[in-house]
Amino acid sequence: MAIERLRNFVRAFTGLVGEDLPEAALLARGKALLATLVAADDWLPEEFARHDPERYRQYLLHCDPAERFSVVSFVWGPGQRTPVHDHTVWGLIGMLRGEERSLRFERRAEGGALAEGALTVLRPGMVEAVSPAIGDIHRVENGLTDRPSISIHVYGANIGAVRRHVFDPATGAATDFVSGYSSAVTPNLWDRFEETRNRA
Numbered sequence: 001m002a003i004e005r006l007r008n009f010v011r012a013f014t015g016l017v018g019e020d021l022p023e024a025a026l027l028a029r030g031k032a033l034l035a036t037l038v039a040a041d042d043w044l045p046e047e048f049a050r051h052d053p054e055r056y057r058q059y060l061l062h063c064d065p066a067e068r069f070s071v072v073s074f075v076w077g078p079g080q081r082t083p084v085h086d087h088t089v090w091g092l093i094g095m096l097r098g099e100e101r102s103l104r105f106e107r108r109a110e111g112g113a114l115a116e117g118a119l120t121v122l123r124p125g126m127v128e129a130v131s132p133a134i135g136d137i138h139r140v141e142n143g144l145t146d147r148p149s150i151s152i153h154v155y156g157a158n159i160g161a162v163r164r165h166v167f168d169p170a171t172g173a174a175t176d177f178v179s180g181y182s183s184a185v186t187p188n189l190w191d192r193f194e195e196t197r198n199r200a
């Protein structure tokens, strides 16, 4: 099976974004596709599952040629966490391995410190959504202190190139950032040698 699962996901998601659905419908259908992808943990190549003891890694797995969506493996070392940040585009987070905790924040109308929202604990197979329309600010951490965790993220843009924000939750102050990616290469989705030969 291996990489075929990711190839099938990319193909299905490409079709989905081509339907030009309203965001809520796109997220509902996208959630189901991502849930299918993370239902099995036998396809992510080892190079895109490696953690770094210094900081969490974001490996690009695929970017749509028109940059309508991107797929990333987010690899957490034990105890690692993000700053409080936003995305500015819709995002889907599917848990592949381990555990992830996402704490929501909201800006207050009067400004100042961010308001703390709900805590979500993701376990393998679960999928969460973010977007400016439904809540876009959170802080995410590995829920495990003794092992790496991995989640698969899908965003409504080439996320590594999006100018977005990190926040100081105590003051609400926002700073621009662009995340980039942790690797210069993506997985080869298109080597179909084995399946073609086996079909002969």
Ligand code: FE
Binding pocket: 085, 086, 087, 138, 140
């Ligand atoms: Fe995030």
